[in-house]
Amino acid sequence: MAIHAELSRLLGSEHVHEPSPGSPYNRDASGRRGVVGEADAVALPRSAPEVAAVVAWCYEHDVPIVPRGGGTGLVGGAVARDGGVVISLERLHAVRELEPALWRMFPEAGVTTRHVQRIARENGLMFAPDPGGAEQSQIGGNVATNAGGPHALKYGVTGAWVSGMEAVLAPGEVVDVGGWIRKDVAGYDIKDLLIGSEGTLGVITAVRLRLLPAPETALALMVFLPDRACGCEAIANVFAAGAQPSVLDFLDATTLALAARSYPAAGDGEAVPATAGFALLVEVDGSRAQAEAQRAELLELFAADAIAVHEHRDAGALWRWRDGINPVVTAVRGAKVSGDVVLGVERLHEGLEGFEEIAQRHGLKPCAWGHGGEGNVHATVLVDPEDEHELDAAERVMDDLFTLVTELRGSVAGEHGVGLLKGGWLARQWDAQAVEMHERIKRAFDPKGLLNPGKTLAR
Amino acid sequence: MAIHAELSRLLGSEHVHEPSPGSPYNRDASGRRGVVGEADAVALPRSAPEVAAVVAWCYEHDVPIVPRGGGTGLVGGAVARDGGVVISLERLHAVRELEPALWRMFPEAGVTTRHVQRIARENGLMFAPDPGGAEQSQIGGNVATNAGGPHALKYGVTGAWVSGMEAVLAPGEVVDVGGWIRKDVAGYDIKDLLIGSEGTLGVITAVRLRLLPAPETALALMVFLPDRACGCEAIANVFAAGAQPSVLDFLDATTLALAARSYPAAGDGEAVPATAGFALLVEVDGSRAQAEAQRAELLELFAADAIAVHEHRDAGALWRWRDGINPVVTAVRGAKVSGDVVLGVERLHEGLEGFEEIAQRHGLKPCAWGHGGEGNVHATVLVDPEDEHELDAAERVMDDLFTLVTELRGSVAGEHGVGLLKGGWLARQWDAQAVEMHERIKRAFDPKGLLNPGKTLAR
Numbered sequence: 001m002a003i004h005a006e007l008s009r010l011l012g013s014e015h016v017h018e019p020s021p022g023s024p025y026n027r028d029a030s031g032r033r034g035v036v037g038e039a040d041a042v043a044l045p046r047s048a049p050e051v052a053a054v055v056a057w058c059y060e061h062d063v064p065i066v067p068r069g070g071g072t073g074l075v076g077g078a079v080a081r082d083g084g085v086v087i088s089l090e091r092l093h094a095v096r097e098l099e100p101a102l103w104r105m106f107p108e109a110g111v112t113t114r115h116v117q118r119i120a121r122e123n124g125l126m127f128a129p130d131p132g133g134a135e136q137s138q139i140g141g142n143v144a145t146n147a148g149g150p151h152a153l154k155y156g157v158t159g160a161w162v163s164g165m166e167a168v169l170a171p172g173e174v175v176d177v178g179g180w181i182r183k184d185v186a187g188y189d190i191k192d193l194l195i196g197s198e199g200t201l202g203v204i205t206a207v208r209l210r211l212l213p214a215p216e217t218a219l220a221l222m223v224f225l226p227d228r229a230c231g232c233e234a235i236a237n238v239f240a241a242g243a244q245p246s247v248l249d250f251l252d253a254t255t256l257a258l259a260a261r262s263y264p265a266a267g268d269g270e271a272v273p274a275t276a277g278f279a280l281l282v283e284v285d286g287s288r289a290q291a292e293a294q295r296a297e298l299l300e301l302f303a304a305d306a307i308a309v310h311e312h313r314d315a316g317a318l319w320r321w322r323d324g325i326n327p328v329v330t331a332v333r334g335a336k337v338s339g340d341v342v343l344g345v346e347r348l349h350e351g352l353e354g355f356e357e358i359a360q361r362h363g364l365k366p367c368a369w370g371h372g373g374e375g376n377v378h379a380t381v382l383v384d385p386e387d388e389h390e391l392d393a394a395e396r397v398m399d400d401l402f403t404l405v406t407e408l409r410g411s412v413a414g415e416h417g418v419g420l421l422k423g424g425w426l427a428r429q430w431d432a433q434a435v436e437m438h439e440r441i442k443r444a445f446d447p448k449g450l451l452n453p454g455k456t457l458a459r
Numbered sequence: 460m461a462i463h464a465e466l467s468r469l470l471g472s473e474h475v476h477e478p479s480p481g482s483p484y485n486r487d488a489s490g491r492r493g494v495v496g497e498a499d500a501v502a503l504p505r506s507a508p509e510v511a512a513v514v515a516w517c518y519e520h521d522v523p524i525v526p527r528g529g530g531t532g533l534v535g536g537a538v539a540r541d542g543g544v545v546i547s548l549e550r551l552h553a554v555r556e557l558e559p560a561l562w563r564m565f566p567e568a569g570v571t572t573r574h575v576q577r578i579a580r581e582n583g584l585m586f587a588p589d590p591g592g593a594e595q596s597q598i599g600g601n602v603a604t605n606a607g608g609p610h611a612l613k614y615g616v617t618g619a620w621v622s623g624m625e626a627v628l629a630p631g632e633v634v635d636v637g638g639w640i641r642k643d644v645a646g647y648d649i650k651d652l653l654i655g656s657e658g659t660l661g662v663i664t665a666v667r668l669r670l671l672p673a674p675e676t677a678l679a680l681m682v683f684l685p686d687r688a689c690g691c692e693a694i695a696n697v698f699a700a701g702a703q704p705s706v707l708d709f710l711d712a713t714t715l716a717l718a719a720r721s722y723p724a725a726g727d728g729e730a731v732p733a734t735a736g737f738a739l740l741v742e743v744d745g746s747r748a749q750a751e752a753q754r755a756e757l758l759e760l761f762a763a764d765a766i767a768v769h770e771h772r773d774a775g776a777l778w779r780w781r782d783g784i785n786p787v788v789t790a791v792r793g794a795k796v797s798g799d800v801v802l803g804v805e806r807l808h809e810g811l812e813g814f815e816e817i818a819q820r821h822g823l824k825p826c827a828w829g830h831g832g833e834g835n836v837h838a839t840v841l842v843d844p845e846d847e848h849e850l851d852a853a854e855r856v857m858d859d860l861f862t863l864v865t866e867l868r869g870s871v872a873g874e875h876g877v878g879l880l881k882g883g884w885l886a887r888q889w890d891a892q893a894v895e896m897h898e899r900i901k902r903a904f905d906p907k908g909l910l911n912p913g914k915t916l917a918r
Contacts, residue, residue, distance in 0.1 A: 084892070101695070102698055102805060126520045147645060148642060173890070173891070174890075177890070177892055180868070181803055182801070182804065183830070183870070184872070185604060185873065187877060187885045187915060187917060188897055189651055190893055191654060193651070193900075195648070196648060213701030227478050236560070242672030286749070289752070290748070293748070343640070344639045345561065345641065346561060375640060375641060390517070409638050409639070410638075410640055411638075411645045414643065415644060417644050418645055422867075425645070426646045430646070431632070431634040431636070433632035438646055438649065441900065444896065444903045445899070456647075458646060
């Protein structure tokens with residue numbers, strides 16, 4: 001076909017695929033029904049100029065352009081629902097610059113998040129963001145979705161660590177915005193606008209990342225509490241006491257029960273207490289003295305209400321267990337449907353309770369976990385992937401959940417972005433004039449509407 | 460006149476002024492020749508709806524709108540050069556919400572920065588940004604210019620602490636963007652776009668600020684070094700050693716000589732050493748143990764090259780001295796002209812040297828100080844305000860400085876923004892397509908070009 005031939009001319013035919021409907025390039029990690037692409041071609045450029053050449057050709061020929069990172073998204077942001085060309089950034093995998101003494105690294109978009117973290121660590125530094133799926137997810141996609149992770153509580157989301165970026169803007173120009181300077185108030189922040197824009201304003205090709213000296217120590221605690229009310233109060237108490245843990249994640253009763261079997265033995269070999277109805281995964285970091293002082297402060301804080309507190313000397317095992325929650329929960333009934341929402345911390349209890357009621361009303365089993373200190377909830381229902389009735393019910397649960405969240409003045413997206421699945425919700429979450437500006441920004445960057453069409457739609 | 464009558468109808472006649480050419484509302488703190496407004500009226504609304512009413516009337520009648528905070532800017536951003544209505548936010552001075560246990564405060568735009576800092580401190584919290592002129596500057600203006608200050612090194616600039624904001628967008632709508640949630644990746648970041656947009660995209664009326672628990676201790680050091688090369692190397696060494704001071708400011712030889720007389724006696728009553736050719740003002744903070752550990756680390760780091768290191772037990776006195784540099788330098792010849800630029804930290808020495816050569820070439824006396832850890836330089840020449848020849852030369856110095864900075868891939872604005880005085884420099888600092896997007900964003904938010912016209916122009 002024409003697209004294939006034209007792209008082959010630009011990239012070489014071995015770097016242009018025609019994906020089958022079942023190809024991974026037509027899916028993401030959500031496995032959701034509506035998330036199926038119909039890409040006409042997958043382009044695998046090797047460089048920013050090659051990305052620009054593909055964008056320029058597509059823009060001239062009115063062909064949709066869908067940038068794609070590691071495919072770990074959960075909202076359909078990386079699939080070509082309306083056809084067109086998927087631009088996979090996986091071959092842009094060079095680290096162009098690494099300056100440990102200046103705390104900075106310049107990876108191309110296709111470098112995996114884990115690789116970025118590893119290089120930083122090998123140089124005594126830390127790349128703080130730690131979204132799930134780091135082995136597969138790519139730094140460009142992380143920036144395009146402004147990915148979070150547990151440590152965002154203390155260190156902020158991915159965007160907080162982006163000093164500058166190289167991107168291809170329509171109709172096919174490579175731009176370098178931001179640079180390495182540590183401060184800049186000249187002009188509108190185009191870099192910040194591209195961060196989290198999910199490929200709808202441009203294609204990110206390389207990212208200038210700020211790093212931090214690695215903290216000397218991180219200490220992990222599991223805090224088991226009798227119930228949700230008590231757990232949410234414990235989170236509020238952490239703030240009220242002025243404590244600043246690096247992680248303050250939570251698991252509700254169902255999640256805890258499902259994950260209890262794989263829970264790693266802490267120092268004294270304890271298991272998850274049978275009476276626990278809520279748990280917090282807390283980490284403190286810094287110098288050893290500082291981390292220990294914080295741990296002592298938190299232990300005192302939790303002493304009154306906790307059923308048990310486990311100190312995990314092998315934090316690695318605890319984190320592997322935490323990362324395993326997703327597959328464990330999925331395995332129960334074969335699939336799950338999650339809405340990754342945010343509530344004000346003071347609204348967390350109300351939101352969790354409301355979500356449980358919603359799921360039960362629709363006859364589905366709910367569970368929730370997430371980043372409690374940020375009110376970021378992975379609100380999940382367990383489903384049988386073959387049961388269309390349950391899948392329909394799950395969609396209704398998500399609709400009701402998003403309605404609840406907007407009523408509570410939260411956000412429908414705490415991670416992954418709007419994508420395909422949350423299109424239209426901004427119009428309910430935002431004031432009308434802000435929605436209008438959202439659409440004008442899109443038209444300013446993409447007058448032909450070809451950059452990741454159908455994604456991040458405000459209404 | 461018509462404008463006055465119309466605005467009086469909206470706000471009451473006592474809240475609408477007709478300013479004289481010499482009125483403070485037609486000036487800013489720069490005192491620069493080109494920075495003179497010709498406002499037709501100054502409007503003093505009391506609330507966001509009143510701001511919206513003024514904006515709506517102006518927008519309908521094609522009258523320029525110039526939002527104004529405390530008037531401490533240095534680039535002419537707050538003056539109505541093309542006439543129209545100055546909207547002074549000073550009567551929006553309520554703190555709408557204060558939740559110490561949730562680390563947050565919701566001041567209106569006209570609350571002074573010092574008041575925000577004071578309320579935070581009285582509640583055991585800290586509002587980290589500390590731009591100069593805090594008694595007079597207002598939080599709305601700070602957000603509109605994304606103000607910095609010494610502590611931005613560790614804590615980031617003002618924008619990093621803005622969770623959400625209320626603003627009036629054209630053609631006169633109040634919007635509330637961002638809210639209180641601690642994480643949000645739904646849609647383009649309109650809040651971030653308004654931060655630092657200098658009133659050219661909308662009028663900020665209230666700001667949701669995140670606070671932090673106040674650090675237990677802050678310890679201040681003055682480090683005296685023989686010369687600029689040695690001083691810039693010391694700054695680089697701080698990063699290379701992985702130290703994380705909260706402040707890493709610098710003073711060059713001339714600044715140091717001018718400010719030496721008012722230097723506060725440190726612990727042992729020492730004065731500025733006669734042989735010092737560069738100085739660093741360093742602060743570390745945290746728990747007492749943590750601050751002391753950091754101080755020890757830095758003392759060791761500076762030991763090899765420093766002529767002297769003074770530990771200031773009364774950090775307040777040291778900071779008052781530091782804040783006094785501006786008036787001290789101004790007093791030498793009656794005026795000064797400053798360009799507030801940013802260089803990569805690794806380019807700092809080259810930039811400072813280049814600036815000195817430029818000033819000397821134009822026959823003016825240069826001095827420089829600023830936030831060394833961020834490469835943010837207050838590059839200054841001393842002038843006689845009555846000497847037109849010197850004032851012309853100073854303009855040429857600034858032009859050459861900005862040229863140098865763009866060649867070194869720095870930024871022409873590290874604080875205060877582009878305003879009137881740096882208009883057009885973005886086109887030399889940025890790639891062409893980014894400049895194009897800058898202008899499209901402006902048109903998207905302000906199709907009639909009435910919001911602070913002539914400011915933040917990219918070319």
